[in-house]
Amino acid sequence: MLHKMGKLSALCGSSLLVLMAATSANAADGQVEFTGTVNDNACTINSESVKKSVDMGQVRISDFPNTVGAVATSGSTPFSISLENCSGSTLKNASIKFSGQQAASDATVLGMTGENQVPGLGIQINDARTGNKLSLNTASTDYELRPQSNTFDFTASYVRLVADVAGVGEAPGTRGIGTGKVNALATFDVTYK
DSSP: OHHHHHHHHHHHHHHHHHHHHHHHHTTOOOOOOOOOOOOOOSSEEOHHHHSOOOOOOOOOGGGSOSSTTOBOTTOOEEEEEEEEEEOOSSOOEEEEEEEEOEETTEEEEEOOOSSSBOTTEEEEEEETTTOOBOOTTOOOOOEEOOSEEEEEEEEEEEEEOSOOBOOOTTSOOBOSSOOSBOOOOEEEEEEEO
16 A cells, blocks of 8 residues: 555656646746847938938029030039048048939939929039039048048039030021929938948
8 A cells, every 4th residue: 555655646746747847838928029230330320411402493594504514604502411429439431422313314413303304404413522523323532530420511513414406597406404393312322431
């Protein structure tokens, strides 16, 4: 009888262990998800530079010399891109590259977007430091990053893409540039070095 009691006692002990293990398994019924981002950006883009609007103003057709590639003589429009919270500890320089819909006849300048846009025009972006044209999809020369805040200056100009054609005899001439609204869109990328 003692032998039966030992078996019963061992069986009860085993059942108790299985019950405790089952109870412990049911205690984990939640989860924690961790997310984040690691990048090598030396700065953040100022909130006013993330989505910027540049008013190019009005120009007259007579403001353009009749040469393809000529910019309007009425001048250019300045704009800037600002970076903030720059650490400068490991990455000391930055370059900026503009992209967008290229003009059909000149892939280095922005073409017009949307319907009913002025034909014969594009938007040319220049680096204000040098006055040199900054072609689309081409990185600027490096800017040295200062700690905290940096502002990079550019200009935008209307550029003629089509020349006027003079009339011959009684045949009328044609204008290379039309009239109406101008709308172009560029994106920019900052590369840290």
